[in-house]
Amino acid sequence: MPPVSQKFPIVPLAILDASHIDVRLHQGYDMSTTPYADSRLAKYIDLRISQLRHKNQAEIAREAGFANANFISMLKTGNAKLALDRVPAFAKALEDDPAVIMRLAIEQTHGAEMLKLITDLLGEPLTYNERAWLKLIREASSNTDPAPARTITRVLKLFLHDSEADPTAK
Structure with missing residues (x-):
């Protein structure tokens, strides 16, 4: 049997009988690697x-x-x-x-x-924090669905950027 670290070509399992099936038969599979390490x-x-x-x-x-x-x-x-x-x-x-x-x-x-x-x-799943922001907007606007105004958008971006820079501002 070849060493574990040897790479095997893709072999369709349907053409193999049970005596030839090896869990390592997968292109590029190496039991010493971590397949999701870069995830x-x-x-x-x-x-x-x-x-x-x-x-x-x-x-x-x-x-x-x-x-x-x-x-x-x-x-x-x-x-x-x-x-x-x-x-x-x-x-x-x-x-x-x-x-x-x-x-x-x-x-x-x-x-x-x-x-x-x-x-x-x-749609994009919302986090708990994003849901809290939406609730705040809806309450502050009396559920009127306000369009994002440029001034509010700039202030919000500035606020969020500053709070990210300061780890104590949570």
Whole structure:
């Protein structure tokens, strides 16, 4: 049998009988690599966990309903992908918005083109914070659906830009 790190050509599994099926038969698959390491989700999870100083990975795994705490490490390093049905519980364990995690998980699982297609068809999912902004606008305008005025747009952009520069302004 060839070494694990050897790359195999694409072989249609339908032409193989059970004695020839090898899980490594996939173009470019190398068991020593991390297939999702460059995904934005893996990077985001790594960053978010480092921000959660009051929780360790075992606690996050337990809260998310993962049987094995090592799965969190696998997600962080890109060795595993996050199943879409696990997003709500995982986002809650990360103390994060499920819409943010879902967008990244769809992108990781199905690619940026599929995420764009879903967004084009169903609209951009709103985060909790975005929903709060919309509620504020609706309350302030007595639900009149105001058009974005240039002055308000400039003030809002300036405000948001300044609050991003100052981490204490939340």
